[in-house]
Amino acid sequence: MRRSRAVKYAFLVPAVLWILVVSLFPLASAIYYSLVQYALGQGVTAFVAFQNYLDNFHNPTFWHAAWITAVYVAVTVAVEMAFGVALAWSLTKRVWGRQFFRVLFTAPLFTMGVALGYLGVTLFDADSGPVNFFLGFIGLHPPWIASAFWGLAAAIILDIWRWTPFVFLVALAALESVPGEFYEAAALDTRGEWPVFVGIALPTIAPVLTIAFLLRLMEAFKVFGLPFALTSGGPGTSTQVYSAMVYLTTLQFFDFGHGSAMGIFFLAVVLLIVLRLFRVMRAQIE
Amino acid sequence: MSIYEPYRGIKRVLFYVWLILVAVWVLFPFFWAVENSLKTTEQTFTRGAFLPWIQYQPTLGSWQTVISDPAAIRALVNSVVISIATTLIVLVLGTPAAYALARHEFRPMTGRDIAVWFLTQRVLPPAVVLVPYFVLMVHLRLIDTQIGLILVYVAVTLPFGVVIMRDVFRDIPVELEEAAFIDGANDLRVFGRVSLPLAVNGLVATAIIVFAFNWNEAILASTLTSRVAQTLPFFILSSRSTRGVDFNTAAVNSLIAIVPPVVLSLVIQRFLARGLTFGAVKG
Numbered sequence: 175m176r177r178s179r180a181v182k183y184a185f186l187v188p189a190v191l192w193i194l195v196v197s198l199f200p201l202a203s204a205i206y207y208s209l210v211q212y213a214l215g216q217g218v219t220a221f222v223a224f225q226n227y228l229d230n231f232h233n234p235t236f237w238h239a240a241w242i243t244a245v246y247v248a249v250t251v252a253v254e255m256a257f258g259v260a261l262a263w264s265l266t267k268r269v270w271g272r273q274f275f276r277v278l279f280t281a282p283l284f285t286m287g288v289a290l291g292y293l294g295v296t297l298f299d300a301d302s303g304p305v306n307f308f309l310g311f312i313g314l315h316p317p318w319i320a321s322a323f324w325g326l327a328a329a330i331i332l333d334i335w336r337w338t339p340f341v342f343l344v345a346l347a348a349l350e351s352v353p354g355e356f357y358e359a360a361a362l363d364t365r366g367e368w369p370v371f372v373g374i375a376l377p378t379i380a381p382v383l384t385i386a387f388l389l390r391l392m393e394a395f396k397v398f399g400l401p402f403a404l405t406s407g408g409p410g411t412s413t414q415v416y417s418a419m420v421y422l423t424t425l426q427f428f429d430f431g432h433g434s435a436m437g438i439f440f441l442a443v444v445l446l447i448v449l450r451l452f453r454v455m456r457a458q459i460e
Numbered sequence: 461m462s463i464y465e466p467y468r469g470i471k472r473v474l475f476y477v478w479l480i481l482v483a484v485w486v487l488f489p490f491f492w493a494v495e496n497s498l499k500t501t502e503q504t505f506t507r508g509a510f511l512p513w514i515q516y517q518p519t520l521g522s523w524q525t526v527i528s529d530p531a532a533i534r535a536l537v538n539s540v541v542i543s544i545a546t547t548l549i550v551l552v553l554g555t556p557a558a559y560a561l562a563r564h565e566f567r568p569m570t571g572r573d574i575a576v577w578f579l580t581q582r583v584l585p586p587a588v589v590l591v592p593y594f595v596l597m598v599h600l601r602l603i604d605t606q607i608g609l610i611l612v613y614v615a616v617t618l619p620f621g622v623v624i625m626r627d628v629f630r631d632i633p634v635e636l637e638e639a640a641f642i643d644g645a646n647d648l649r650v651f652g653r654v655s656l657p658l659a660v661n662g663l664v665a666t667a668i669i670v671f672a673f674n675w676n677e678a679i680l681a682s683t684l685t686s687r688v689a690q691t692l693p694f695f696i697l698s699s700r701s702t703r704g705v706d707f708n709t710a711a712v713n714s715l716i717a718i719v720p721p722v723v724l725s726l727v728i729q730r731f732l733a734r735g736l737t738f739g740a741v742k743g
Binding site: 177178181182183184185186188189190192193195196197199200201203204207261264267269270275276277278279280281282283284285286287288289290292293295296297299301302304307332335340343344346347348351381382385386389392395396398399402403406416417420421424425430433434436437438440441444445448449452 | 475476478479482483485486487488489490492493496504505506507508509510553554556557559560561563564566574576578580581582583584585586587588589590591592593594595596611612614615616618619622641646647648651672675676678679682683692693694696697700707710711713714715717718721722724725726729732733734736737740741742
């Protein structure tokens with residue numbers, strides 16, 4: 175077979191170049207900007223080494239945004255994994271309208287985060303929203319976005335609504351590739367289906383779930399539109415996620431030095447977490 | 461897989477109750493968005509107004525407001541132009557790259573190493589590069605232009621486009637290409653006449669995924685555009701500060717924003733699990 179070397183590089187290089195220029199170059203400049211004093215209109219006024227980082231570390235808002243994001247990521251990803259797998263397991267059975275449920279449960283997957291967050295303002299409105307209307311029947315009346323705790327809870331609930339379908343889809347595809355005898359064993363097992371699920375199904379789909387988990391984790395750290403549209407970070411800055419903090423520092427206060435330092439610190443933390451897990455994933459990509 | 465009869469008696473009833481509850485959970489926000497879009501501003505904050513015609517009088521007023529709002533139309537047009545242009549560029553640049561990675565070795569690296577490198581690009585949160593992109597676009601005089609946003613969006617979505625498409629090409633039997641080589645075709649001809657037509661379904665599905673990501677992107681759009689090139693996510697986000705709370709028109713905008721990618725994703729149901737895991741799952 176005669177494959178040409180020239181063609182193989184000609185095919186690959188444009189894509190690689192585009193990414194290098196438009197993605198890695200800005201990353202390099204972000205590191206530089208994080209080490210200088212830089213505000214819009216004034217340009218770079220001084221080299222301050224790590225002062226921007228230290229300023230951020232002494233800023234309670236900074237640590238609060240980091241904490242809020244950590245909670246957001248941990249809760250959403252954990253619940254989405256569990257809920258998605260449970261739903262997928264439900265649809266491995268003979269179910270009336272199975273195809274219908276399958277499509278329906280996928281529907282939220284590509285909904286726009288910003289639109290969903292905005293919709294959430296009326297959904298979770300403490301007085302007139304349908305959520306409190308129904309919760310009223312059991313005597314509950316949470317203040318939702320008027321409070322920090324409940325505001326974050328509302329954002330997390332919407333995030334779960336939006337992203338569970340991803341785990342569901344992936345888990346279902348993996349479960350469907352498990353040989354049918356396993357499920358027949360489940361039907362015969364007198365101890366119920368739990369031993370079959372934990373003993374057979376879960377280990378079989380574990381590699382795929384690892385990938386779903388990693389991808390979900392990577393995307394969850396980037397969250398911005400949904401919580402920001404829902405609460406605007408408020409009350410005050412109590413529900414401000416990390417990306418929203420960087421955005422406001424950059425675009426509202428035009429403090430480019432501190433904004434870049436926030437960004438680079440963010441990248442370092444995310445890399446530390448994700449790249450450790452990435453090796454697992456590497457083995458899965460053939 | 462073989463599907464077995466799950467439960468009998470009461471357990472069976474409970475099982476369907478569970479599925480129906482989940483269905484309600486999934487459908488309710490869509491239903492609520494449609495409802496809000498048919499209400500007046502006051503009605504969106506009226507307690508317990510759920511049933512049209514009975515509890516409130518539905519109106520197409522907010523749809524008319526949005527359709528006659530030049531800013532809303534401009535945001536929609538920008539979203540369409542920017543998302544489609546980005547997707548096309550990703551396909552033009554990404555398809556050959558994906559093909560090269562699927563069929564060639566790049567010693568000392570393997571095609572897989574490079575694919576993984578592409579994938580690591582996804583780890584970078586956009587918040588990290590907000591400042592450099594903003595500064596760069598101001599210097600290039602591309603701030604608040606469609607071209608500026610397209611430039612950045614291509615860089616953001618090209619990596620996973622390439623990885624998904626590489627998986628698509630790997631599924632095409634190499635023997636078909638070899639037969640064409642034996643017939644005297646060159647690389648370009650084999651790629652264009654043999655591989656590309658066979659990959660077309662996977663490429664369309666990839667295009668839809670790339671389109672959906674760009675369509676929904678909010679933070680870079682909010683940073684790199686302000687008015688002229690504003691896309692729907694930023695338009696919806698900024699409508700809060702400029703106009704107070706008109707949740708009926710916001711619901712119309714949200715529906716317009718939500719529907720296209722959701723409908724497109726239903727078209728490629730079968731491919732989604734595989735595409736979104738970069739081929740790790742054969743859906």
